[in-house]
Amino acid sequence: MSKVVIDIKGLNVSYTTKRILTSIYLQVESGKSYGLIGPNGAGKSTLLKAVLGLIDDYVGDIKVLDKNIDEVRKHLAYVPQKDEIDFSFPASVNDIVMMGRYPHKSIFQRLNAEDKKIAESAMKSLEILDLRDRQIGQLSGGQQQRVFIARALAQEADIYLFDEPFVGVDITSENIIISIMKNLVKDGKTLITVHHDLTSISTYFDSVIMINQRLIAAGSVDKVFNQENLSKCYGPQLTLLQKSALLVK
Numbered sequence: 001m002s003k004v005v006i007d008i009k010g011l012n013v014s015y016t017t018k019r020i021l022t023s024i025y026l027q028v029e030s031g032k033s034y035g036l037i038g039p040n041g042a043g044k045s046t047l048l049k050a051v052l053g054l055i056d057d058y059v060g061d062i063k064v065l066d067k068n069i070d071e072v073r074k075h076l077a078y079v080p081q082k083d084e085i086d087f088s089f090p091a092s093v094n095d096i097v098m099m100g101r102y103p104h105k106s107i108f109q110r111l112n113a114e115d116k117k118i119a120e121s122a123m124k125s126l127e128i129l130d131l132r133d134r135q136i137g138q139l140s141g142g143q144q145q146r147v148f149i150a151r152a153l154a155q156e157a158d159i160y161l162f163d164e165p166f167v168g169v170d171i172t173s174e175n176i177i178i179s180i181m182k183n184l185v186k187d188g189k190t191l192i193t194v195h196h197d198l199t200s201i202s203t204y205f206d207s208v209i210m211i212n213q214r215l216i217a218a219g220s221v222d223k224v225f226n227q228e229n230l231s232k233c234y235g236p237q238l239t240l241l242q243k244s245a246l247l248v249k
C-alpha cells in the first residue's frame with residue numbers, strides 16, 4: 001500500500017513581493033512516478049526546491065518521510081534544471097557520480113571501494129562508463145544529463161526529483177533515462193519529474209501534479225490529466241499543438 005512520503009500543507013512562497021506559490025496542499029505517495037507540469041514560471045522548480053529545503057523564506061509545513069528535510073536529506077536525490085548547472089566546472093564524469101555517495105558519509109569519512117562499486121554500477125546503467133574520465137563540459141547535452149541521473153542513482157535515495165531531465169537531450173539518452181525511471185518505480189521509489197511534453201505524460205508517468213502558482217490537480221493520470229484541468233492550468237498558453245496532441249490520446 002502506498003504511504004504519503006511528501007506532505008505539503010499550506011505552502012506559500014514569494015520572491016520579494018511576487019507570489020510564486022500560493023496555498024499548496026499536496027500529498028505525494030510512495031512508489032509512484034509523478035509528472036509535474038504547468039506553464040513557464042508556474043513555480044515547478046520552486047516547488048521542488050521547497051521540498052529540498054533550498055528555499056529559506058516560505059510559509060507552511062513540509063514533511064518528507066514524516067520528518068523535516070534536514071533529517072532525511074540523504075533520502076532525497078535531486079537533478080537540477082540544466083541551466084542551473086555550471087558545466088565549465090572542472091570535474092570528470094566519475095567525480096560527479098561519486099558525489100552521489102557523499103550524503104552517506106560523515107565529514108571525516110572517505111569514499112571507499114563499496115562507494116566506487118555503487119558509482120560504477122550507476123554509470124553502467126546509464127551507459128556512460130566509457131566516459132568516466134572525460135570532463136563534464138566536453139559531453140553532449142544528453143550525456144551530461146545521464147551523468148547527473150547517475151549521480152542521483154548512486155545516492156540510493158528513496159525519493160527522486162528531476163527538473164526537466166529531457167530538455168536538450170537526444171532520443172537515445174531519453175530512452176535510457178526513461179527506462180531507469182521505470183526501474184526505480186519497480187523498486188518502490190517515488191519520483192517527481194518536471195516535464196513539458198504533454199503528449200508523453202501518459203506513457204512516462206502514472207500520476208501527475210498540475211500547478212500554476214496554485215495546485216490545479218494531483219492524482220493518477222487517468223483521473224486528473226484531462227482537458228478541463230489542462231485549460232485551468234495553462235489557460236491561453238495551451239497551444240493549438242498541445243490541444244491537438246491531446247485529442248489523439
Ligand SMILES: Nc1ncnc2c1ncn2[C@@H]1O[C@H](COP(=O)(O)OP(=O)(O)O)[C@@H](O)[C@H]1O
Pocket residue numbers: 015020038039040041042043044045046047
Ligand atoms: N531566485 C529568484 N528570485 C526571484 N524570482 C524568482 C527566483 N527564482 C524564480 N523566480 C520567479 O519565480 C517564478 C517561478 O519560477 P520557477 O519555479 O522557476 O518556475 P517554473 O520552473 O515553473 O518555470 C518565475 O516567475 C521566476 O521568474
Ligand SMILES: [Mg+2]
Pocket residue numbers: 044045046081163
Ligand atoms: Mg523550472
